[in-house]
Amino acid sequence: MHANFTSLSYKKTLLVVAGTALFLTSGLSHAAKTEYPLTIKNCGRDITFNAAPKRVATVGQNSTEILYALGLADRVVGTSLWFGPVPDAYKAANDKIAVIAQNIPSFEGIIAKKPDLVASQFEWQIGPAGTVASYEQFSELKVPVYTAPADCAKDNEDGGDGVRKGMFDIAMVYQEVADLATIFDVQDKGEELIASLKAREAAAKNKIAGMESNVSAVFWFSSADLQLDPYVAGKLGPAAWIAQTLGVKNVIDSAEEWPTVGWETIAKAQPSVIVLGEMSRRRFPADDWQVKMDYLKSDPVTQLIPAVKANHLPVIDVQTMNAGIRTIDGVEKLADALVEYGLAHPQAAK
Numbered sequence: 112m113h114a115n116f117t118s119l120s121y122k123k124t125l126l127v128v129a130g131t132a133l134f135l136t137s138g139l140s141h142a143a144k145t146e147y148p149l150t151i152k153n154c155g156r157d158i159t160f161n162a163a164p165k166r167v168a169t170v171g172q173n174s175t176e177i178l179y180a181l182g183l184a185d186r187v188v189g190t191s192l193w194f195g196p197v198p199d200a201y202k203a204a205n206d207k208i209a210v211i212a213q214n215i216p217s218f219e220g221i222i223a224k225k226p227d228l229v230a231s232q233f234e235w236q237i238g239p240a241g242t243v244a245s246y247e248q249f250s251e252l253k254v255p256v257y258t259a260p261a262d263c264a265k266d267n268e269d270g271g272d273g274v275r276k277g278m279f280d281i282a283m284v285y286q287e288v289a290d291l292a293t294i295f296d297v298q299d300k301g302e303e304l305i306a307s308l309k310a311r312e313a314a315a316k317n318k319i320a321g322m323e324s325n326v327s328a329v330f331w332f333s334s335a336d337l338q339l340d341p342y343v344a345g346k347l348g349p350a351a352w353i354a355q356t357l358g359v360k361n362v363i364d365s366a367e368e369w370p371t372v373g374w375e376t377i378a379k380a381q382p383s384v385i386v387l388g389e390m391s392r393r394r395f396p397a398d399d400w401q402v403k404m405d406y407l408k409s410d411p412v413t414q415l416i417p418a419v420k421a422n423h424l425p426v427i428d429v430q431t432m433n434a435g436i437r438t439i440d441g442v443e444k445l446a447d448a449l450v451e452y453g454l455a456h457p458q459a460a461k
């Protein structure tokens with residue numbers, strides 16, 4: 112079962128529901144305050160808070176950065192699952208917070224922080240087939256787990272990165288911001304953040320007046336080995352949404368979040384652009400964008416792909432390709448690249 116992203120199910124008061132719903136529309140100058148105990152529906156589960164959490168452990172960079180963006184760094188007692196550095200605005204606060212693990216944490220490592228909330232980005236780590244733990248393991252210790260709604264929209268029962276049942280929408284991220292703002296009773300900050308993200312989304316779309324015909328793309332996250340098929344963005348995930356938002360076709364036809372697809376198959380699709388994921392993680396050699404680029408330009412199959420021949424190889428942070436507040440960065444960066452490559456026509460200056 113998965114959460115409903117168009118509404119929250121709160122037991123306490125209609126004012127909370129109304130206030131949260133207004134986050135997703137035009138916004139009030141003063142949102143309704145949270146009344147505790149508060150129960151919300153998340154990933155098909157009811158999670159209850161008797162007060163705003165004071166000790167939060169995070170699993171996933173996006174979950175961490177949303178809390179920072181809401182001004183809640185002082186509530187975070189430990190972080191994990193990092194792909195790259197935090198934005199400069201959060202660096203000072205982040206430097207003071209313990210890192211449970213740079214990559215995937217252990218269940219024991221999280222519990223050692225004595226959290227009263229775990230904010231998790233992926234069910235891959237905490238969920239039905241979680242590599243860290245199941246929801247039940249945390250529930251037995253009376254520790255609620257809040258999972259990003261965008262990840263609940265996937266079938267994660269078989270582990271891995273999951274399979275999407277419908278197209279990702281940025282409204283799922285706005286829902287996450289609204290949920291967390293309500294849990295912590297910082298609705299005004301949540302409203303401001305959502306308004307800012309919506310304005311940036313609109314501005315990014317407006318950078319482009321029109322597209323050349325048949326512009327297509329592939330988003331290369333990484334590869335377990337350069338001799339193996341690459342992990343690329345599926346047709347329904349955040350990267351595909353970025354492409355769709357700008358009028359670009361994602362040539363990958365899988366509903367998996369990050370399927371492996373052979374370069375021969377990709378070459379046949381003749382993509383105009385190959386987006387190279389950038390991250391500081393070095394789990395695999397291809398985590399390094401320069402390694403990706405060198406491979407594309409030297410391999411006899413990939414060097415004949417139109418995107419490679421034209422050097423249409425933008426380097427974009429992988430966090431933009433996961434569901435989160437950085438996804439808007441991806442729209443901005445790809446829009447700029449398309450204009451630079453002459454594949455999109457910029458709006459005339461006013």
